[in-house]
Amino acid sequence: MSAPPQGLAAEPLEQLPGDLMMWVLIVSELLVFGAGLAAFLSVRLSDPAGFADAQDQLHRAAAGVNTLVLVTSGFFAARASRACLAGRPRQVRALLALAMALGGVFLLVKGLEYAEAIGAGLFLETHPFFTFYYLLTGFHAAHVLAGIVILSLVGWKASPQNLEVGTAFWHMVDLVWVILFPVIYLLR
């Protein structure tokens, strides 16, 4: 599916970096997370005080650190994509390894956060806030894990096209977190 056939895609679609299928996936993911956040905000309207109290149980600093970790990881992934274009395979793998390691750090911090919340008796059904908290951040964490796998695959079969596909997914994971973080952790 690399050679762009005439027909389906109008010109602008052909200029997308990476693969059209990755963009279909990215748009689908953004729709899901967008709908999830919209639902979260709507339910929040019915109980602002309860949501604020529930939010106070979260570890904001940990989530803030995680934001830095993930954005930095995205930076390394982007550098890897550039390095691949420049034809430096060793550098590509080193940068991808850094990006993946930071993804691992993100998951570790997230895991500690979950452990703390569960230790405090906060479960999916404790309060609507936590239903959304676990669903949205849980889905996101699953995508971080999937992203690490994808980055390892494109590192293994490194080509500029594959790197674009992999980093596009990784940036989507970044982007979703950057939106989830303020809405879930900070919004008062």
Place this chain on the structure above:
Amino acid sequence: MKYQSQKIALAYIYVALALFTVQVLMGLVLGYIYVQPNFLSEVLPFNIVRMLHTNSLVVWLLTGFFGAAYFLIPEEAEREIHSPALAYIQLLILVVGTAGVVVTYLFNLFEGNFLLGKEGREFLEQPKWVKVGIVVAALIFLFNVTMTVLKGRKTAVANILLLGLWGLALLFLFAFYNPANLALDKQYWWYVIHLWVEGVWELIMASILAFLMLKLTGVDREVVEKWLYVIVATALFSGILGTGHHYYWIGLPGYWQWIGTIFSSLEVIPFFAMMSFAFVMVWKGRRNHPNKAALLWSLGCATLAFFGAGVWGFLHTLHPVNYYTHGTQITAAHGHLAFFGAYVALNLAMFTYMMPILKGRDPFNQVLNMASFWLMSGGMVFMTVTLTFAGTVQTHLQRVLGMNYMEVQDQLSIFFWMRFGSGLAVVLGVFLFLYAILVPGREVVKPGPVVRASTEPAQ
């Protein structure tokens, strides 16, 4: 017909059409029981007729899919079917199983028997021996077509069709697992029911539609395949977790309400994509294929599937809405147009395409076939709209005002009469279709003189 073994499809088409006739006749009986509830109440109770109506639907659609696959696979793989004999044995098993089901439902000779008795799960009522037969038939089928594809040319259309058919067979295995806990029973039951019609069947639908578009419009395979991948990706992305929209009120955890609501809302996307796909291909197509009726059915399929499955599905898929509409006539409205649009029309499109080729005829006079499309589709759309109104009234009276069920049913009788009328139109449409497709036309209609619209302003 390029390959001799494509002839197998013919036998499958005949069996499918016979069951289709049974299905719509049972539907008509049901429609009449709705307005005259004592009709046949001793001989043929409502629940039995309903079982026959839904089971024959599913079996004839499956038979049609198998037939379509036996026609499509040789052409895509560019070789004969691995073993035509196995294909006929498979059909025989399906026919015997179906006959067994009908006898079991009608006479209930083996009530409670582990192997022979009916199992009492909606849509999966078949006695266990029939379920085993279905699995054996599916295994024979998968062996046969997979061997053909493995030895032949591999195309995206054939691969996705195979993926859909493998998924269909594997998911059916959940029909054998029947936990005593009713919530768990329903949870696994949907693995068959939902993941079929809103999962793997969509792959089958997309690949058959893609095949028809390739043949009827002559658009490049590359373009068709790209659409196919997008459709399949969005179908699986939304459909798998969309299962959650069945988990709202059956005793599963509350978070399913949000998972189901969000993912199943996106199930409209693949149906929209399929509709866009069909129309864009026709607009772009350079080939002027003589089988206009097959094209009409294909476009009708994509359009009615979008409305029936996509729009009418979305209508009641959000859990705050479903809280009120669950199990009302809204569900019946959605069920009818979704099945008709997505899978009935798809099969009829494929039959219409295959028949002239299998019979070695010119595309004969297709006016009757096209008329049957409009009659059947018109009847079905009218039925859907009628039931939607009935469901809206029912939701308000029963769920909002709290009137009791039977009182509300009385209030709906006008809608049920209209539904019976539209059902009659559908049945007439089916007979017309059968006549059009089985009785050979004797004349080839020549197109009339071409009238070009004037681009000049009127004098």
